[in-house]
Amino acid sequence: MKLEIKDRPGQLVAALKPISDVGGNIIAVIHQRDPGSASDTLDVQIVLNLPEGRLEHLIDLIREQGVSVVRVGEERLLHRQEVIIIGHLMHTDLSDTVDQIDRTGFAEVSEISVVMPAIDQPSSAHLTIRSVSSEDMGKALEILHRTAKEKDLLVIKPLEECT
Amino acid sequence: MKVAIIGFGSVGQGVAESIQNKDLGIMITGIADSKSGVIAGSGIPVGEVLAKKQSQGVCGDTDVSAWDVVKSADYDVLVECTPTDITTGKPALEYIRYAINRGRHVVTSNKGPVALAYKTLITEAGEQGVCLRYEATVCGAIPIIHTIQEGLAGNDILKIYGIFNGTCNYILTRMAEDGLTYEQALLEARELGYAEADPTYDVKGIDAAIKLVILANTVWGLDKSIDDVEITGIDNLTPEALQLAEKHGRTIRLIGEIDPAKGTLRVSPRIIPQEHPLVVDGTLNAVLLEADMADGITMIGRGAGSIETASAIIGDLIFIRDRYVKAA
Ligand SMILES: NC(=O)c1ccc[n+]([C@@H]2O[C@H](COP(=O)([O-])OP(=O)(O)OC[C@H]3O[C@@H](n4cnc5c(N)ncnc54)[C@H](OP(=O)(O)O)[C@@H]3O)[C@@H](O)[C@H]2O)c1
Numbered sequence: 190m191k192l193e194i195k196d197r198p199g200q201l202v203a204a205l206k207p208i209s210d211v212g213g214n215i216i217a218v219i220h221q222r223d224p225g226s227a228s229d230t231l232d233v234q235i236v237l238n239l240p241e242g243r244l245e246h247l248i249d250l251i252r253e254q255g256v257s258v259v260r261v262g263e264e265r266l267l268h269r270q271e272v273i274i275i276g277h278l279m280h281t282d283l284s285d286t287v288d289q290i291d292r293t294g295f296a297e298v299s300e301i302s303v304v305m306p307a308i309d310q311p312s313s314a315h316l317t318i319r320s321v322s323s324e325d326m327g328k329a330l331e332i333l334h335r336t337a338k339e340k341d342l343l344v345i346k347p348l349e350e351c352t
Numbered sequence: 353m354k355v356a357i358i359g360f361g362s363v364g365q366g367v368a369e370s371i372q373n374k375d376l377g378i379m380i381t382g383i384a385d386s387k388s389g390v391i392a393g394s395g396i397p398v399g400e401v402l403a404k405k406q407s408q409g410v411c412g413d414t415d416v417s418a419w420d421v422v423k424s425a426d427y428d429v430l431v432e433c434t435p436t437d438i439t440t441g442k443p444a445l446e447y448i449r450y451a452i453n454r455g456r457h458v459v460t461s462n463k464g465p466v467a468l469a470y471k472t473l474i475t476e477a478g479e480q481g482v483c484l485r486y487e488a489t490v491c492g493a494i495p496i497i498h499t500i501q502e503g504l505a506g507n508d509i510l511k512i513y514g515i516f517n518g519t520c521n522y523i524l525t526r527m528a529e530d531g532l533t534y535e536q537a538l539l540e541a542r543e544l545g546y547a548e549a550d551p552t553y554d555v556k557g558i559d560a561a562i563k564l565v566i567l568a569n570t571v572w573g574l575d576k577s578i579d580d581v582e583i584t585g586i587d588n589l590t591p592e593a594l595q596l597a598e599k600h601g602r603t604i605r606l607i608g609e610i611d612p613a614k615g616t617l618r619v620s621p622r623i624i625p626q627e628h629p630l631v632v633d634g635t636l637n638a639v640l641l642e643a644d645m646a647d648g649i650t651m652i653g654r655g656a657g658s659i660e661t662a663s664a665i666i667g668d669l670i671f672i673r674d675r676y677v678k679a680a
Contacts, residue, residue: 345604347623
């Protein structure tokens with residue numbers, strides 16, 4: 190979300206405090222001060238993780254601090270995972286494969302690029318899957334795994350993030 | 353310290369050369385290949401034997417067998433570098449057991465016996481008060497076993513994952529960089545001597561899986577076999593899959609993972625960020641250890657090669673020399 194705060198000591202802290210009060214988690218705080226600007230306000234962008242259904246309450250709390258919330262770019266599906274699948278994707282109905290995930294309601298395929306070299310050759314696809322939680326992502330990948338097994342497709346998963 | 357070398361191919365010759373070229377206080381008293389052997393209690397002239405092997409294909413006298421060397425040569429340590437058999441471990445397993453029960457230390461580069469019979473071997477070695485070391489079986493020149501057992505002593509090792517097969521890594525590197533097909537990259541690897549005539553073990557992920565079994569059983573004392581490893585090879589990968597990964601700032605590598613807490617023992621091609629420390633080029637191996645105190649440690653190095661593999665064997669020999677033979 191993007192906030193506009195007064196360029197005065199204590200204002201940023203005042204704007205951020207309600208986030209932890211509602212159980213949120215700050216991922217990044219980005220503030221830019223336009224050097225040429227005579228304005229006494231500061232634009233701050235905050236990237237955060239919130240428990241479901243707390244957004245409205247948070248915005249109220251921030252406003253109570255005298256901070257204006259300029260824009261809320263709500264990203265419902267925070268978790269993102271890439272997979273590559275290889276096999277006879279068209280013959281095995283790629284849209285059905287994708288639909289198996291979209292149908293869940295908790296995860297969706299948000300991007301897909303397919304390369305088909307020749308009619309009888311296996312094709313390859315890169316999919317981006319988004320989900321609400323990492324648990325849901327696990328479930329979505331499990332569904333993909335099962336579908337791929339039935340259709341004799343190879344699924345290449347990312348190496349989980351590690352140190 | 354006296355050593356006998358059984359198996360005089362790429363690795364065995366590398367060990368002999370290194371012992372000859374360096375002043376390590378090690379004397380070779382026995383050498384054998386599949387057809388011949390040579391025994392000399394006062395030390396074998398290594399240069400002559402290497403030359404003979406080159407010109408005549410045998411290292412010694414055809415009346416002397418590998419068994420003769422194992423049974424009767426005068427050695428403190430048996431260096432075992434015969435070909436790997438992952439179903440029976442033979443003949444290496446029998447040579448090794450004989451040497452141990454003769455009260456001799458053993459160093460091997462052979463994955464078969466260690467993957468199949470580590471418990472038996474280590475128990476017998478314990479009973480005899482001798483040492484069995486196998487650094488060269490996993491990741492060639494990278495001192496992974498030594499790092500875990502010595503450098504990280506006192507740590508709990510939480511996870512290990514990495515690139516355990518240089519042949520697959522070479523093929524994937526070529527497919528990603530130059531858009532070669534799997535078949536083209538494999539052919540090239542074979543021409544360059546990176547892949548065996550029968551590359552099945554490498555490309556199907558079996559070689560990497562055996563190394564995971566060795567780590568699982570030796571680092572965590574588990575009782576795993578190759579059947580416990582979930583294995584997917586690289587033979588069905590397409591150049592398009594690699595290109596798609598590259599387009600997204602990723603690549604694909606064959607990763608082996610052990611995570612005992614989660615019960616994971618797996619070899620599979622994985623999408624991995626291009627800047628990830630495990631993304632190494634060509635035939636290199638790379639391994640990442642996670643330990644409770646040390647946190648993450650990454651090691652990159654040569655997974656194969658005559659002298660590179662000899663490096664791991666020599667390290668084991670010197671460990672034994674300093675801890676056991678000198679002290680005795
Ligand atoms: N090459 C590497 O980079 C590397 C790396 C790590 C581990 N290793 C392992 O190290 C071992 C040796 O590899 P290598 O590349 O040196 O293999 P290699 O070049 O094929 O040499 C094998 C040697 O063993 C001998 N041999 C075969 N059967 C025998 C028997 N029944 N009794 C006695 N000797 C026998 C062969 O005799 P002939 O000469 O008469 O055929 C040859 O000298 C293998 O287990 C391999 O997996 C190799």
